[in-house]
Amino acid sequence: MQPLTRVEGRAIPLGLKNVDTDIIIPAKWLKTISREGLGAGAFEVLRAEPGNVFDNPAYQGAPILIAGDNYGCGSSREHAAWAMLDLGIRVVIAPSFSDIHSGNAVKNGILPVVLPQDAVDRLLEVAREGLEITVDLEAQTVTTPYQDRFAFEIDPFRKHCLLNGLDEVGLTMARGEAIGGFEAQRTAAQPWLMRGTAAA
Amino acid sequence: MASRPRTLYEKIWDAHVVETRDDGTALIYIDRHLVHEVTSPQAFEALKVAGRPVRRPELTLAVPDHNLPTTARVDASGKPVPIADPESAAQLAALEVNAPAFGIRYIPATAKEQGIVHVVGPEQGFSLPGTTIVCGDSHTACHGGLGALAFGIGTSEVEHVLATQTLLLQQSKPMEVRVEGDLGPGVSAKDLILHIIGTIGAAGGSGYVIEYRGKVFEAMTLEERLTVCNMSIEAGARAGLIAPDDTTFAYLKGRPMAPKGAEWDAAVAYWRTLHTDDGATFAKSVTINAADVEPSVTWGTSPEDVVPIGGRVPHPGDFADESKRVAAQKSLDYMGLTPGTPMTQVPIENVFIGSCTNSRIEDLRAAAAVLKGRHKADNVRWAIVVPGSGLVKAMAEDEGLDKVFTDAGFEWREPGCSACLGMNPDKVPPGERCASTSNRNFVGRQGPGARTHLVSPAMAAAAAVAGRLADVRELV
Numbered sequence: 001m002q003p004l005t006r007v008e009g010r011a012i013p014l015g016l017k018n019v020d021t022d023i024i025i026p027a028k029w030l031k032t033i034s035r036e037g038l039g040a041g042a043f044e045v046l047r048a049e050p051g052n053v054f055d056n057p058a059y060q061g062a063p064i065l066i067a068g069d070n071y072g073c074g075s076s077r078e079h080a081a082w083a084m085l086d087l088g089i090r091v092v093i094a095p096s097f098s099d100i101h102s103g104n105a106v107k108n109g110i111l112p113v114v115l116p117q118d119a120v121d122r123l124l125e126v127a128r129e130g131l132e133i134t135v136d137l138e139a140q141t142v143t144t145p146y147q148d149r150f151a152f153e154i155d156p157f158r159k160h161c162l163l164n165g166l167d168e169v170g171l172t173m174a175r176g177e178a179i180g181g182f183e184a185q186r187t188a189a190q191p192w193l194m195r196g197t198a199a200a
Numbered sequence: 201m202a203s204r205p206r207t208l209y210e211k212i213w214d215a216h217v218v219e220t221r222d223d224g225t226a227l228i229y230i231d232r233h234l235v236h237e238v239t240s241p242q243a244f245e246a247l248k249v250a251g252r253p254v255r256r257p258e259l260t261l262a263v264p265d266h267n268l269p270t271t272a273r274v275d276a277s278g279k280p281v282p283i284a285d286p287e288s289a290a291q292l293a294a295l296e297v298n299a300p301a302f303g304i305r306y307i308p309a310t311a312k313e314q315g316i317v318h319v320v321g322p323e324q325g326f327s328l329p330g331t332t333i334v335c336g337d338s339h340t341a342c343h344g345g346l347g348a349l350a351f352g353i354g355t356s357e358v359e360h361v362l363a364t365q366t367l368l369l370q371q372s373k374p375m376e377v378r379v380e381g382d383l384g385p386g387v388s389a390k391d392l393i394l395h396i397i398g399t400i401g402a403a404g405g406s407g408y409v410i411e412y413r414g415k416v417f418e419a420m421t422l423e424e425r426l427t428v429c430n431m432s433i434e435a436g437a438r439a440g441l442i443a444p445d446d447t448t449f450a451y452l453k454g455r456p457m458a459p460k461g462a463e464w465d466a467a468v469a470y471w472r473t474l475h476t477d478d479g480a481t482f483a484k485s486v487t488i489n490a491a492d493v494e495p496s497v498t499w500g501t502s503p504e505d506v507v508p509i510g511g512r513v514p515h516p517g518d519f520a521d522e523s524k525r526v527a528a529q530k531s532l533d534y535m536g537l538t539p540g541t542p543m544t545q546v547p548i549e550n551v552f553i554g555s556c557t558n559s560r561i562e563d564l565r566a567a568a569a570v571l572k573g574r575h576k577a578d579n580v581r582w583a584i585v586v587p588g589s590g591l592v593k594a595m596a597e598d599e600g601l602d603k604v605f606t607d608a609g610f611e612w613r614e615p616g617c618s619a620c621l622g623m624n625p626d627k628v629p630p631g632e633r634c635a636s637t638s639n640r641n642f643v644g645r646q647g648p649g650a651r652t653h654l655v656s657p658a659m660a661a662a663a664a665v666a667g668r669l670a671d672v673r674e675l676v
Contacts, residue, residue: 016530017523018402018502022642027623031267031287033241033294045644068523070403070436074642075621076338077239078354096406099372099438100338104354117523155370156223168356169252172364175219175227179255179366182218182229192459192467193231196258197305197326200456 001109003165007091007135010062011127012053014046015120017068021101024072024080038079039086054087058130066124067094069117072101081108091135093142095120106158109165111137119150137162205477207374208443209409212349212474216332218366228369231331232348233260233361234317235304237267237295238623239336243359244298255365257303261326264292264309265316269625270586270613273310280310288624302362315589315615318342318556322426323589325455329444329471334361339556339639340439341432345425346452347444347474349409352433372438373483375408379416381490386673388566389424390558390637390656392416392488393431394496398506400486405437408484411476416490417442422451423562430557431639434503443475497543497669498641498654500531505641507543509659509671515539534643535651536631543669546653550634551576551583551610551664552646553657555620558637559588563657564596567637568604570661570675576609577667583610584626586618608664622647635663 029041047054065084071094072080081104084092092105093113102112113135115123119142123133126144134143137159142150161168172179187194206214218227240262247254254260267288275281283289292309299306307314313324318339321327329347334340338352357367377396397404410432417425425442432440449468452458459467494508505528507514516528516539532539537546553559553567564587576583585605587593593615596602602612619626620638622645628634630649637660638645641652653669662672 015523017527018504020502020640020642022640022645026644026648027621030238030623031285031291033245033291035242045648068527070406073402073436074338074433074640076336076340076352076354078242078336078356081354096403098436099407100352100354104356107354107356155225157221157225157368157370160223168368169246169250169360169363172227172360172366172368173252175366176364178219178227179229179364183256183365186229190466190470192463193328193331194256194259195457195459196232196256197261197457198258199459200324 001165004109004111004162005137007063009132010059011064011066011133012059012062013124013127014053014067015124018070018073019067020074021072021077021080022074025083030079035082038083042083042087061088063088064091064133065089066127069095071097073098076100078104081105081110111162113152115150115152205479207476207480208411208441208474209374212330213371225368227366229366230334230361232333234321234335235260235262236317237264237291239355240358241294242355246359252363254302254362260304262295262299262304262306263317263320264295266617266623267292268309268616270616270618273614312590316556316617319588323591325452325458329448330474338433339430342426342430342556344429344440345442346448349439351439372409373407375410375484376482377410377412377486379414379488379490383490383493387493388656389427391496392493393428394506395493397435397503400435402502402504403436405435408437409439410437411441422447423560427557434639444471495659495672501534501641501643509543511543513537513539513541546669548635548663548668549581549632550628551580551660552619552634552636553660554586554618555638557639558657561592561595564601567657567661568601570658571608572604574608574665576664579667580664583664584613585610586613587615589615619646635660
């Protein structure tokens with residue numbers, strides 16, 4: 001995955017609350033066996049509405065999306081993160097995110113920024129003016145040309161992975177010995193736990 | 201560690217920590233992994249590209265469900281019927297090839313054990329109390345009804361589990377939803393969970409794992425507990441839990457993949473320790489009075505948009521929060537509803553009984569009890585029952601439930617996710633309404649432009665008979 005340190009650019013002022021992953025990418029797009037090309041179906045239902053923010057020339061290619069509470073709720077489909085990435089979105093700012101979707105986002109190099117509703121409202125205003133917003137992951141800040149400065153919190157491990165573009169699978173495979181030790185203990189103490197499908 | 205009182209969630213978590221990083225992220229061992237065709241192909245592909253094997257193939261079980269048409273799987277001569285949609289066919293074929301190639305047990309579409317992953321896991325005894333269970337599907341929360349820590353994951357995590365049998369996780373906060381008193385007659389587990397989501401909101405459980413507590417849950421059957429935990433995700437929680445007890449053990453005993461003999465006894469002894477200790481604290485606690493719960497129905501496009509069946513379509517102005525007012529207006533426009541309309545005056549053209557929320561034998565019995573000797577209304581164009589698995593289907597047929605449904609004008613289908621998610625041929629047409637026992641009423645969820653009203657199986661049956669949303673208590 002591509003490292004993310006600092007993103008500067010215009011932001012799509014969506015603002016909508018409870019944007020679910022069916023909205024981000026409808027189920028008919030999930031039949032693919034690849035991660036590519038899902039931007040074509042991204043936010044399809046919203047984009048069918050005339051005057052929608054996604055097709056507004058002012059926000060074309062904007063790398064930041066600003067949404068309402070509970071962004072990415074619903075299905076665990078990682079296709080939602082792939083679709084956003086395909087649209088060029090690298091940062092989503094919202095008052096809250098679904099747990100699963102924010103994890104999926106990070107694993108694809110997309111930064112979920114949690115800010116209070118009043119900060120999100122202010123950033124929506126700035127975004128609607130077509131001005132650029134700066135998200136600095138190292139400093140954990142979001143700033144605007146008006147000198148607004150909002151600090152955000154992020155889990156240190158997620159920050160580390162995003163800054164360095166790390167592959168978690170590779171990191172964990174390096175811990176194979178610790179995992180093996182845990183499995184050996186379980187096999188001795190609670191063998192039924194390790195049988196799985198082999199029990200039948 | 202043993203001295204501090206712990207919640208059920210904390211006990212299961214602690215038992216699965218392989219190691220903890222300095223930054224607080226824990227490497228958590230995963231006991232059971234369910235795989236279906238939609239969220240796995242990219243994970244298998246990544247393993248192939250990197251030359252990584254599956255660490256513990258026997259801890260993963262693969263079943264196709266999302267894409268499968270629910271029409272006959274074999275023709276008159278017993279040959280498998282090809283899948284018409286080429287993309288669905290390719291995705292299903294990928295799982296059929298990937299699972300055995302990586303040594304994973306695969307249940308084919310034509311097997312009687314096939315079904316929705318969240319029905320199959322408990323039914324086979326693959327899902328067990330106290331285990332960590334994951335699947336690339338948010339409704340994995342379902343298995344929490346067995347007292348397992350079960351949650352949905354993305355495809356990158358599917359790959360992570362296949363390669364390492366672990367996940368890197370931050371611990372969630374424990375939340376209690378306590379229900380006091382007893383549910384009234386005609387009020388089901390589905391009504392209760394809809395009421396809970398309506399009360400705490402679609403983000404009310406965000407960052408938490410919910411434990412459902414109170415005698416209502418103790419009195420529930422295992423199937424009802426699965427229904428409640430299934431929709432924890434609709435309340436924003438990663439997982440939901442109900443402490444395992446004799447009901448759980450009786451359900452699991454003798455299931456094909458459950459422990460046997462002395463191991464069974466040892467397992468039960470361990471499972472009996474899996475409850476929240478006296479004095480343990482929850483980060484958040486919500487109390488619901490069971491007497492307040494009525495047969496429930498959704499009016500909007502978020503699962504938090506719940507009203508009692510005796511209620512009316514709300515006015516956007518009823519909501520204090522500006523963003524909710526905007527969302528409510530959008531929902532009403534999409535749903536084609538006028539504020540103030542009694543919910544029982546909302547006509548219904550489609551009825552769907554199925555999904556991982558409500559497709560187990562008890563759900564079918566509850567719906568059949570309402571439909572027996574009755575017929576769907578003429579304005580109900582399409583009514584289908586989709587059993588959660590081939591085993592549920594066979595059981596229902598043994599009890600003659602299929603006949604009750606077909607006599608009532610319902611179609612009796614093959615198991616799968618069906619009209620829950622608009623991925624297979626079972627879809628609700630644009631602009632039409634569906635009384636649905638599924639879990640999501642999102643825009644376009646049951647097909648582009650489809651309008652979903654979430655209800656219990658008995659309420660779906662009542663809507664079919666009345667041709668409109670209806671209070672099942674007036675029919676039984």
